[in-house]
Amino acid sequence: MNVVAALHGTHDVRLETRELPSLGEREVLVKVLTVGVCGSDVHYYEHGRIGSFVVERPLVLGHEVCGVVVDRGSRAAKHAIGQRVAVEPGVPCGQCAECRSGRYNLCSDVRFFATPPIDGAFARYVAAHEDFAFALPGTLSDDAGALLEPLSVAIWACWKGGVRLGDRVLVTGAGPIGNLAAQTALAAGATTVAVADVNVERLQRAAEIGSTQTIDLNCSGVEGQFDVLLECTGSESLTRDAILTLRPAGAAVLVGMGPGLEARIPLAAMQAHEITLTGTFRYANTFAVAIALAAAGRVELDRMVDARFPLEQVDRALAATRENPALLKVIVDVAEEEQPERSDRRGPD
Amino acid sequence: MNVVAALHGTHDVRLETRELPSLGEREVLVKVLTVGVCGSDVHYYEHGRIGSFVVERPLVLGHEVCGVVVDRGSRAAKHAIGQRVAVEPGVPCGQCAECRSGRYNLCSDVRFFATPPIDGAFARYVAAHEDFAFALPGTLSDDAGALLEPLSVAIWACWKGGVRLGDRVLVTGAGPIGNLAAQTALAAGATTVAVADVNVERLQRAAEIGSTQTIDLNCSGVEGQFDVLLECTGSESLTRDAILTLRPAGAAVLVGMGPGLEARIPLAAMQAHEITLTGTFRYANTFAVAIALAAAGRVELDRMVDARFPLEQVDRALAATRENPALLKVIVDVAEEEQPERSDRRGPD
Amino acid sequence: MNVVAALHGTHDVRLETRELPSLGEREVLVKVLTVGVCGSDVHYYEHGRIGSFVVERPLVLGHEVCGVVVDRGSRAAKHAIGQRVAVEPGVPCGQCAECRSGRYNLCSDVRFFATPPIDGAFARYVAAHEDFAFALPGTLSDDAGALLEPLSVAIWACWKGGVRLGDRVLVTGAGPIGNLAAQTALAAGATTVAVADVNVERLQRAAEIGSTQTIDLNCSGVEGQFDVLLECTGSESLTRDAILTLRPAGAAVLVGMGPGLEARIPLAAMQAHEITLTGTFRYANTFAVAIALAAAGRVELDRMVDARFPLEQVDRALAATRENPALLKVIVDVAEEEQPERSDRRGPD
Amino acid sequence: MNVVAALHGTHDVRLETRELPSLGEREVLVKVLTVGVCGSDVHYYEHGRIGSFVVERPLVLGHEVCGVVVDRGSRAAKHAIGQRVAVEPGVPCGQCAECRSGRYNLCSDVRFFATPPIDGAFARYVAAHEDFAFALPGTLSDDAGALLEPLSVAIWACWKGGVRLGDRVLVTGAGPIGNLAAQTALAAGATTVAVADVNVERLQRAAEIGSTQTIDLNCSGVEGQFDVLLECTGSESLTRDAILTLRPAGAAVLVGMGPGLEARIPLAAMQAHEITLTGTFRYANTFAVAIALAAAGRVELDRMVDARFPLEQVDRALAATRENPALLKVIVDVAEEEQPERSDRRGPD
Numbered sequence A, B, C, D: 001m002n003v004v005a006a007l008h009g010t011h012d013v014r015l016e017t018r019e020l021p022s023l024g025e026r027e028v029l030v031k032v033l034t035v036g037v038c039g040s041d042v043h044y045y046e047h048g049r050i051g052s053f054v055v056e057r058p059l060v061l062g063h064e065v066c067g068v069v070v071d072r073g074s075r076a077a078k079h080a081i082g083q084r085v086a087v088e089p090g091v092p093c094g095q096c097a098e099c100r101s102g103r104y105n106l107c108s109d110v111r112f113f114a115t116p117p118i119d120g121a122f123a124r125y126v127a128a129h130e131d132f133a134f135a136l137p138g139t140l141s142d143d144a145g146a147l148l149e150p151l152s153v154a155i156w157a158c159w160k161g162g163v164r165l166g167d168r169v170l171v172t173g174a175g176p177i178g179n180l181a182a183q184t185a186l187a188a189g190a191t192t193v194a195v196a197d198v199n200v201e202r203l204q205r206a207a208e209i210g211s212t213q214t215i216d217l218n219c220s221g222v223e224g225q226f227d228v229l230l231e232c233t234g235s236e237s238l239t240r241d242a243i244l245t246l247r248p249a250g251a252a253v254l255v256g257m258g259p260g261l262e263a264r265i266p267l268a269a270m271q272a273h274e275i276t277l278t279g280t281f282r283y284a285n286t287f288a289v290a291i292a293l294a295a296a297g298r299v300e301l302d303r304m305v306d307a308r309f310p311l312e313q314v315d316r317a318l319a320a321t322r323e324n325p326a327l328l329k330v331i332v333d334v335a336e337e338e339q340p341e342r343s344d345r346r347g348p349d
Helices: A039-047 A142-161 A176-187 A200-208 A236-243 A267-272 A287-295 A311-323 A340-344 B039-047 B142-161 B176-187 B200-208 B236-243 B267-272 B287-295 B311-323 B340-344 C039-047 C142-161 C176-187 C200-208 C236-243 C267-272 C287-295 C311-323 C340-344 D039-047 D142-161 D176-187 D200-208 D236-243 D267-272 D287-295 D311-323 D340-344
Strands: A002-009 A012-018 A027-036 A064-072 A084-087 A125-129 A133-135 A168-172 A192-197 A213-216 A226-231 A246-254 A263-265 A276-279 A305-310 A329-333 B002-009 B012-018 B027-036 B064-072 B084-087 B125-129 B133-135 B168-172 B192-197 B213-216 B226-231 B246-254 B263-265 B276-279 B305-310 B329-333 C002-009 C012-018 C027-036 C064-072 C084-087 C125-129 C133-135 C168-172 C192-197 C213-216 C226-231 C246-254 C263-265 C276-279 C305-310 C329-333 D002-009 D012-018 D027-036 D064-072 D084-087 D125-129 D133-135 D168-172 D192-197 D213-216 D226-231 D246-254 D263-265 D276-279 D305-310 D329-333
Touching: A002 A311, A012 A311, A027 A084, A027 A142, A039 A311, A064 A125, A064 A142, A084 A125, A084 A142, A133 A287, A142 A176, A142 A226, A142 A246, A142 A287, A142 A329, A168 A176, A168 A236, A176 A192, A176 A200, A176 A226, A192 A200, A200 A213, A226 A236, A236 A246, A236 A263, A246 B267, A267 B246, A267 B276, A276 B267, A305 A311, A311 A329, B002 B311, B012 B311, B027 B084, B027 B142, B039 B311, B064 B125, B064 B142, B084 B125, B084 B142, B133 B287, B142 B176, B142 B226, B142 B246, B142 B287, B142 B329, B168 B176, B168 B236, B176 B192, B176 B200, B176 B226, B192 B200, B200 B213, B226 B236, B236 B246, B236 B263, B305 B311, B311 B329, C002 C311, C012 C311, C027 C084, C027 C142, C039 C311, C064 C125, C064 C142, C084 C125, C084 C142, C133 C287, C142 C176, C142 C226, C142 C246, C142 C287, C142 C329, C168 C176, C168 C236, C176 C192, C176 C200, C176 C226, C192 C200, C200 C213, C226 C236, C236 C246, C236 C263, C246 D267, C267 D246, C267 D276, C276 D267, C305 C311, C311 C329, D002 D311, D012 D311, D027 D084, D027 D142, D039 D311, D064 D125, D064 D142, D084 D125, D084 D142, D133 D287, D142 D176, D142 D226, D142 D246, D142 D287, D142 D329, D168 D176, D168 D236, D176 D192, D176 D200, D176 D226, D192 D200, D200 D213, D226 D236, D236 D246, D236 D263, D305 D311, D311 D329
Parallel strands: A168 A192, A168 A226, A192 A213, A226 A246, A246 A276, A305 A329, B168 B192, B168 B226, B192 B213, B226 B246, B246 B276, B305 B329, C168 C192, C168 C226, C192 C213, C226 C246, C246 C276, C305 C329, D168 D192, D168 D226, D192 D213, D226 D246, D246 D276, D305 D329
Antiparallel strands: A002 A012, A027 A064, A027 A125, A027 A329, A064 A084, A084 A133, A263 B263, A276 B276, B002 B012, B027 B064, B027 B125, B027 B329, B064 B084, B084 B133, C002 C012, C027 C064, C027 C125, C027 C329, C064 C084, C084 C133, C263 D263, C276 D276, D002 D012, D027 D064, D027 D125, D027 D329, D064 D084, D084 D133
């Protein structure tokens, strides 16, 4: 039997017993080890919806998943039983125009964990398509395996912004995505990476991972000149100010989602300087790259983890960042009860 | 001696006699034949300024220029005396980071005709750098030579939007730039080119040059799904609506300049569908392409000309589109007085 | 029952009766109307192999297919019964790294018509995945439907070469692919398209479809300066000469396959001028574009057809170009016997 | 007065006294501090020519230059007297089609140090255009300043190959360019960088700067699968083998120049896998990036220096690598005589 933590309504998470997921022929059954808490999980927990996605029946949250393969469908031969894997949480159709064009993140038939009505991974077990499960090298921790998903968001942002050798990059927002965006920009060769936020503790964390400059928005606005903006707050006014720091032909990448459907942008300046603005949505083809970066030590994932809770305390995990906004990353440690030595475990594979 | 039509203030154009321009060593003296009237000329005439560019001393307008080389600087050997040329109206510095990167349109030291304090081409003679004067094939009329400049704007827009074979392109605005953008998109292989405007006569013109669809904005909004938007009105609300017609990963290119410094855009949809928005400013490396397209008959320039005035009536030329908004292109026919047979002339070179 | 023309050995094609193909749940049964004969079909017929692909058991050739949907798998809802379709002849796996990256033509698990051991379309009926069957507009003939496949090769070549507005393109080889490459380059905005061949009749055809220049290789070598080379012969010496005509930073696209595994290229010049050379293999995401181009009249497919044979005479169809090298395209008219009025038929859909 | 080391014929370098160079109005007079010895310098010294470039009159070699500004032309205001600078050794025309397109390295009118008939920098003083002199931060040594030029070659190679996050890069050749290419690929986010050579000492150096794998070509061929090849030997057979290790759609960048005008490449495989091959020639827009990378410690330049000679011993400097092929970089220390404490100097600016 499976055990899941299902969201029944705002602030209402219940532990439930369910059947084990049945496996498609190329799916594997993954025993969950750790799951990262994403801002979107928290938003569903607090509001019961994100935009047009509404929780109308109990929904299992969680889409940043590390686990171990414990069973395989009839034609799933890619991973051995016992293989530790990170799970890419969205499986696209593979045949539509978007999928065929290499931008499967825009597939309208994608099945994505923890997006109504698809259940996520705050559970003992999940099913995953074997092609969307990625074998983890033994040097990566379970937590790192889970955090490959937000790292994917950061890689995608850097790709969209075309971050390259010697670039000056401005990252607005020092939360988990901003932190990873800064790390990834550095890994891509950016030599100036400025991180802006109002939270001084988070700025301190940004400095620790190698950002070359921090901007305390309590004291000053964003200044300087940058090649690329990676916007990770969703703040309309900050986005506007940040766009104005871009050099001619610079690129603004919008990762953070704001509250409204529309926003004001400094269009006249964007025309005079031919600034490009790109919206981003999830990611495509990033997981193998994320593993390579983490395994090579180019990004550090473990140090982002600030708190961990067992599956039985998913509600506490979901409430943690509200109580302490300085927390970067909260982990739901699904394996904890059974294997209490988990926290420092490294995989043997 | 030279004769110029200088703008002294709003609605105040005066014919003046000046010294002939002195030639730099790689400059040529161009006897002007025809000059197109651009919306920016009209804007200076009506308002005395465009944004931060203010007419503070008498300014000669006009930057869409066809003429004939009548003298050469000491090291100017590219064009023979008597060669008919189109003049690219901006000469960048050639050495700054923008110039070296191939985006010389963003050079901050560019000297651009009819942009304060640089005089333009409503004149008997102008000086031009020989590398920015382009020999015209004999099959192109003087008018076509002048209209290579707005055609350059259209080519640049199509390049920025990545218009390619089989694309569905929406052009908002059926004025001269929109008309040329539609023609250029068709030349680049777009198979659906929809043009939207409120002016029915202009829509008729759009249909005549091969647009596959016209949208009368008096009757309906923009509808359909498009790969690329070429926005040529500067209207905030139309821009918003038009962006929403783009397919996932579609591109919005903003050519028209609106009245304000900022504008609202549909950011949430742009994020969900990874729409890219690019501001454009003038053009780079387009003139040779423009000549090739016009000479090959892929775009038709002559049929855009709706009215012509001699140099002595520049004020009438500048007022003409206000009086009749359906006019596509007004030409100042500088050569008229001296060579009245001009209108149907084809060059012999 | 199905009837197929199977290749048993070189020059040995036999008409055979087989079971109708069983349909996968998203497949449709296509009653074949017309099939184009490709050079690769002829090569298998003459040599029994292409490189490492060897005909070891009877193989049905033919992969340029137009037909009509006559039955549907349990979950195939995209096309109505009676819908005329063009069939994209390769179905990739949809999940591997190549597929996910938008270059599914490089999928190593692709199932491609008429490539051992997958049977092709010289048959009364074939099965096709509904996502790889493309509804044909009524304005396109059956022959045009079949020729969307070689047109796809031409589109892919132009994409790889980055053909754009005002480009000067050299096409070496005036066979069916060269002819279509020239047409497609013109449709993409190339204003100079020179076609080189030794066959004077084919050069005449190239001139008729709008090439701006023909080069009779019996009399002269390739000359001029070009932005893009679309090489459609596989000739080593011609490829070398043609590369040397490219401008600095020009692009050479190799479409034609030569007899050997290696070839000599003019490397020193390619380094001094930063020429890029790209190999091409089939195509990806081209069929919708091909339909749009053909339906818009940007390319002409019907005029390429020089001969047609019924299914019973596939051997004659395969031998025809050997007997008359000037033939551009030979069609196997599978529907002929049953519907003799076929040749001028236009679809009603 | 100036002192230069001029090559009069093979193995014939003579110290000569000349007039100081006269300054163009935007030029600066640079007192040379250090100059790196490039393989091309050695080739001129040994053979008197490189391809079509023949030393027909005495030629001053040396084009990797660090110096200090000691005088300025009438309109040269960018650098203060006393400013330490690295000199980009080629000044393009700034106006031709190549220059305007951002690929000024292909300008046919470029004036490039140490390329007949333009003299280079084995001299006490050289003149440099101020826009092609780059202020050095005080943290960079004189040697590092000189080595920004070969670093530029490496940056250009990585750009041309599109090296990005998580890439697997094969560098063939562990000489100075290969060493820097490996460092730059790592800085750009490559997580696998394999370096192949026959020289075991050089492979050791490759390992020290962070290459993840070394391939001793005495013992084995190149193996594995790579995304990008940076070919830095010019060896025809190695190039062929290396191209065959590329993944589908991989990129081969040819940096090393071979002895012949032509070379055999594995064309069939390149077509089947759509491999792209690009020739490279010098670089464009790299110096600012090179400074940023070096100043940020992303690449290490000083540790490449293995030997140094004063200006009076340029012939020994040019012969050094022939005598000891393991040497990575030889420096001509022009400032040595006057300031013998030079070797460990860091700039104060």
